[in-house]
Amino acid sequence: GQQLNQSPQSMFIQEGEDVSMNCTSSSIFNTWLWYKQEPGEGPVLLIALYKAGELTSNGRLTAQFGITRKDSFLNISASIPSDVGIYFCAGQYGAGSYQLTFGKGTKLSVIP
Amino acid sequence: DADVTQTPRNRITKTGKRIMLECSQTKGHDRMYWYRQDPGLGLQLIYYSFDVKDINKGEISDGYSVSRQAQAKFSLSLESAIPNQTALYFCATSDHSEQFFGPGTRLTVL
Numbered sequence: 001g002q003q004l005n006q007s008p009q010s011m012f013i014q015e016g017e018d019v020s021m022n023c024t025s026s027s028i029f030n031t032w033l034w035y036k037q038e039p040g041e042g043p044v045l046l047i048a049l050y051k052a053g054e055l056t057s058n059g060r061l062t063a064q065f066g067i068t069r070k071d072s073f074l075n076i077s078a079s080i081p082s083d084v085g086i087y088f089c090a091g092q093y094g095a096g097s098y099q100l101t102f103g104k105g106t107k108l109s110v111i112p
Numbered sequence: 113d114a115d116v117t118q119t120p121r122n123r124i125t126k127t128g129k130r131i132m133l134e135c136s137q138t139k140g141h142d143r144m145y146w147y148r149q150d151p152g153l154g155l156q157l158i159y160y161s162f163d164v165k166d167i168n169k170g171e172i173s174d175g176y177s178v179s180r181q182a183q184a185k186f187s188l189s190l191e192s193a194i195p196n197q198t199a200l201y202f203c204a205t206s207d208h209s210e211q212f213f214g215p216g217t218r219l220t221v222l
Binding site: 004006031033035040041042043044045048050088090092098099100102103104105 | 116143152153154155156157160162170202204206208209210211212213214215216
């Protein structure tokens with residue numbers, strides 16, 4: 001089956017620093033999604049990517065759909081304490097197949 | 113009001129008990145999903161439903177069953193709970209690719 005490798009597993013950064021995380025797949029995906037999960041809550045969709053090479057921003061967050069269609073990147077600029085949480089990537093393979101394959105998450109801690 | 117709601121939010125039960133987790137959505141989506149989340153792991157798909165008459169097994173369906181009572185309601189049952197089913201359970205809905213999650217149910221099986 002399809003597998004997603006998400007890295008890093010965890011990050012400790014100073015407030016104001018930029019953050020980068022990525023996901024790589026053994027297979028091609030047609031859609032990449034990035035979610036954030038805070039303690040005690042469900043994942044919340046941050047950014048959706050639908051085309052290879054696509055670069056999409058949502059405030060201080062920017063995500064890219066890799067050209068090979070086997071990877072995706074999420075960057076957070078000028079981190080703030082409320083960025084704390086677990087960030088998950090998710091890939092979707094085919095049209096009509098709405099199942100998502102999730103990475104194991106990147107746990108982000110921001111030191112004020 | 114939340115678009116996707118789950119009840120209960122927390123449940124502690126004993127081995128062998130039957131448990132039902134419920135999910136309701138007001139987004140009008142046809143597709144609904146049940147996931148399990150264990151610490152340090154991503155979300156694993158238990159069951160999914162593309163409409164009221166369509167139920168499909170996910171990657172970890174053993175020990176679970178579901179019922180799609182209406183477009184807006186999708187429930188997950190553990191017929192005889194066991195301790196390794198202790199986890200966070202999430203319901204999600206989608207119209208196309210983007211899935212929207214409920215707040216989760218924390219289930220502990222003693």
